[in-house]
Amino acid sequence: EPGKSLNLRLELKLLADVGLVGLPNAGKSTFLRAVSNARPKVADYPFTTLNPSLGIVKPEGLSAFCMADIPGLIEGAHEGAGLGTQFLRHIERTRLLLHLVDVSQLDMENIASNYDVIMSELREFSQELADKPVVVAANKMDLPDSRELFPEFKEALEARGVKVFAVSGATSEGVDDLLKYICQQLQELREPVQIAGNEEEKLYEFLEAYQIEMLSEGHWVVTGPEIERLVAMTDFTSDEAIAVFRRKLKKLGFIEDLTQLDAGEDDVFTIGEMEFAYREFFI
Incomplete structure (x- = not known):
């Protein structure tokens, strides 16, 4: 029988309910360790996380869900900066995005700049990704600077219709309320729709015998x-x-x-x- 040869390019995309996004060193890995069974590497420097991580979150008395933590995004991620395009595809199939912001590092002159950088990168990569429901977790509330900056940050984002929670991945402050809200949102959201990047994918094709x-x-x-x-x-x-x-x-x-x-x-x-x-x- 004549043989056939072909070249295949396989691309892995994680499947999770919630995608965890944020700038490098926003505390995403610490947060994922605090709320799930995942054990990503944690250190006090940017880009500690180099590979996506999955964790199963089991809030007491509520439905469990899967959370994906991707390495920190930087400006230009949609063009591949910081391997951004390799990471962003892993959250394409999520139903909700949890955006962690390190409140202690906010710019007083532009209080929402850190949030805007990430949302801009999501939008440039895929409008469907940017249109997903977003919940913001103002992280590192255990630090004095965070408590001082949080009220203004919350006011700025809630004026845009964004839900904001004050949390600390290190001390678990505010985490229970955040997880409860996420569970409620997941119950209301439909299954993720197929995004533009996947619309032409064919899983099966019927070939006539002759x-x-x-x-x-x-x-x-x-x-x-x-x-x-x-x-x-x-x-x-x-x-x-x-x-x-x-x-x-x-x-x-x-x-x-x-x-x-x-x-x-x-x-x-x-x-x-x-x-x-x-x-x-x-x-």
Whole structure:
């Protein structure tokens, strides 16, 4: 049988209910460790997380859900900066985004700048991704600077219709209320719709076993991977192999289809590299 070769490019996309996003060192890994069974690396420097992590969150008395933590995003992530495009695809199939912001590092002159950077990158990568519901967790509330800056930050975002929670991944302050709200939102949200990047993907494609076409008067051609493979693999010097060949043609429905054609007994049918007279199929 003739062999076939092809090149495949496989792309992994994580499947989670909630996608955890934010700038580097926003405390995402610490937060994921605090609320789930995941144990991502935690350190006091940016880009500690180099690979996406999944954690199962099980709030007491509420439905469990899956949370995906991707490495911190930076400006230009949608163009690949900081491997951003490799990470953003992992949250395309989430139903809700949890945006962690390190409140202690906010710019007093532009209190929402950290939030805006991430949302801009999501929008540039995929409008469908940016349109997902977003909940903001103002993180590191255990630090003095955070408590001072939080009221103004919350006011600025809630003016845009964004829900904001004050939390601390380190001390678990405010985490229970946040998780309760996320569970309520997940129950109300539908399953994630297929995004533009995946619309043309085909998981299954039906291929007919064969097709019969008339090339000219008295000459027909039969094509199709299954029937051509059957012909190529049959030893026509063996009566037993020929008998098996005919049984398989009948099982495919080929013999019945032949009877529906306006073909003569001496008409020639080409299948692959072999030619058969019409009458040979009925011996």
